[in-house]
Amino acid sequence: MREPFPSLVITEDAFLPEGSFAEAQAEFLRPDPAVVRELDALLSAKKIGVVAHFYMDPELQGVLSACTWPHVHISDSLKMADAAVEMVEAGCAHIVVLGVDFMSENARAMLDAAGHHRVPLYRVAAAPIGCSLAESADTPEYDAYLDEAARTERALHVVYINTSLHTKARAHARVPTITCTSSNVVATVLSAFAQIEGAHVFFGPDTYMGANLRELFATLAGQRDEAIRALHPAHDRASLRGVLERFHYFRQGTCIVHHMFGEEVARRVRDEYPDAFVAAHLEVPGEMFHVALERQQAADAGVAGSTSNILAFIERKVAAAVAAGEARRLPFVLGTEAGMITSIVNGVRKILSAHPGSGVEAQIVFPVAAEAIAAAPEHELGVVPGALGGEGCSTAGGCATCPFMKMNSLDALLHVARTAAVADDDLAPYRPRLYVERIDGRTAADLGGEPILHMRAFSRGGRLPAALVEDVTTRHARRARGSASPA
Numbered sequence: 001m002r003e004p005f006p007s008l009v010i011t012e013d014a015f016l017p018e019g020s021f022a023e024a025q026a027e028f029l030r031p032d033p034a035v036v037r038e039l040d041a042l043l044s045a046k047k048i049g050v051v052a053h054f055y056m057d058p059e060l061q062g063v064l065s066a067c068t069w070p071h072v073h074i075s076d077s078l079k080m081a082d083a084a085v086e087m088v089e090a091g092c093a094h095i096v097v098l099g100v101d102f103m104s105e106n107a108r109a110m111l112d113a114a115g116h117h118r119v120p121l122y123r124v125a126a127a128p129i130g131c132s133l134a135e136s137a138d139t140p141e142y143d144a145y146l147d148e149a150a151r152t153e154r155a156l157h158v159v160y161i162n163t164s165l166h167t168k169a170r171a172h173a174r175v176p177t178i179t180c181t182s183s184n185v186v187a188t189v190l191s192a193f194a195q196i197e198g199a200h201v202f203f204g205p206d207t208y209m210g211a212n213l214r215e216l217f218a219t220l221a222g223q224r225d226e227a228i229r230a231l232h233p234a235h236d237r238a239s240l241r242g243v244l245e246r247f248h249y250f251r252q253g254t255c256i257v258h259h260m261f262g263e264e265v266a267r268r269v270r271d272e273y274p275d276a277f278v279a280a281h282l283e284v285p286g287e288m289f290h291v292a293l294e295r296q297q298a299a300d301a302g303v304a305g306s307t308s309n310i311l312a313f314i315e316r317k318v319a320a321a322v323a324a325g326e327a328r329r330l331p332f333v334l335g336t337e338a339g340m341i342t343s344i345v346n347g348v349r350k351i352l353s354a355h356p357g358s359g360v361e362a363q364i365v366f367p368v369a370a371e372a373i374a375a376a377p378e379h380e381l382g383v384v385p386g387a388l389g390g391e392g393c394s395t396a397g398g399c400a401t402c403p404f405m406k407m408n409s410l411d412a413l414l415h416v417a418r419t420a421a422v423a424d425d426d427l428a429p430y431r432p433r434l435y436v437e438r439i440d441g442r443t444a445a446d447l448g449g450e451p452i453l454h455m456r457a458f459s460r461g462g463r464l465p466a467a468l469v470e471d472v473t474t475r476h477a478r479r480a481r482g483s484a485s486p487a
């Protein structure tokens with residue numbers, strides 16, 4: 001008989017790990033008070049704002065969550081750059097970004113666009129922090145994909161935020177481009193089709209997300225017009241058929257973490273957890289996405305979406321059980337990076353502690369193999385979860401931890417906090433890359449920031465900005481006229 005997946009049960013006043021992976025995750029939720037005190041004092045004395053991604057190492061998230069300094073923000077990548085700008089406008093003198101390099105680059109670009117060029121921003125590793133997905137857009141294959149888009153009339157390139165500023169700039173020079181995140185990709189793509197007649201949307205580089213979007217649109221196209229309009233008022237069954245004909249996605253871009261939630265994991269979830277809620281990120285392979293989407297549609301028992309959607313779904317289900325007086329354990333299969341556990345614990349605990357004695361518990365199931373845990377004799381626990389320990393990931397269960405995100409360390413964070421404002425020049429390796437090379441007469445940083453600014457305008461107004469729409473409708477025609485002109 002196979003061991004069940006590891007899990008963490010969150011109760012009103014405790015968390016109960018089951019399995020060594022979950023035990024390691026749980027341990028990080030009880031951070032060392034001396035470290036918390038030192039970091040808190042440094043952040044507040046030097047006015048350092050901290051923005052971190054949900055996938056950050058649980059040890060780091062545990063320490064950050066225990067700090068009392070108010071300018072600490074943990075979220076998905078959509079909100080990270082905005083939070084950095086807000087912190088500076090609230091008086092922070094430095095910003096530290098915990099994530100991978102495209103996140104610190106995005107935050108730097110948004111600070112610059114808001115006129116805060118002088119505020120130093122630091123990453124939390126001296127070495128470059130890559131991302132397998134971002135790297136798959138920096139390839140000849142992606143160039144060929146963009147060339148195809150550039151040859152297509154009314155083409156809009158919707159690029160996932162998980163790409164470098166250089167990729168965004170290179171793409172925008174070829175095809176009008178807007179950035180998206182997993183939180184707003186559905187709205188962005190549907191709005192593009194609604195606002196630009198005959199548009200062709202080229203999404204990239206995440207292949208699984210592209211395929212999942214296509215499945216989502218196909219599923220929606222089979223629903224009633226009212227249900228479709230509830231998701232996007234400008235669409236119905238007929239318009240979604242057009243969407244399916246003119247939605248393209250890149251076929252060679254993969255996040256190595258979400259890739260692990262493959263067929264076998266999905267089968268185990270389906271067979272061994274028939275009554276669990278299933279939460280799957282848009283980046284996971286189709287099989288797992290399908291399980292979540294099926295449960296979402298059958299009985300509101302699942303969510304297929306962004307990290308924020310997953311967190312909101314778990315909190316909504318826990319709050320509903322509390323309100324209904326159901327004293328029971330709610331199982332949730334977490335089909336995304338395990339670092340989200342800290343935010344989930346904090347969110348669930350807040351609900352349960354506001355209703356003492358409810359008897360409701362949340363069990364977070366990590367669909368990872370038992371071997372997704374590595375011996376680490378130098379670590380006080382003796383083990384660490386995920387690929388950081390060098391054990392590699394397994395298609396039998398996934399490792400559920402991103403080795404790139406885990407390059408951010410508590411030691412590096414303390415080093416940056418201790419050194420900032422004392423010896424800033426020593427922190428040169430911790431600054432994001434500047435992207436000063438010129439593309440189409442502009443720096444890559446400036447040109448690559450434009451697709452992000454388009455996304456911010458879309459987030460504010462719910463519509464693609466007029467300048468971007470005009471760019472889509474005229475650029476191809478201009479190019480065609482240009483190539484038809486006599487030499």
Ligand code: SF4
Pocket residue numbers: 055100130131132133134162255256257258337402403404405
């Ligand atoms: S989980 Fe890691 S590899 Fe995957 S997209 Fe995020 S940063 Fe990149």
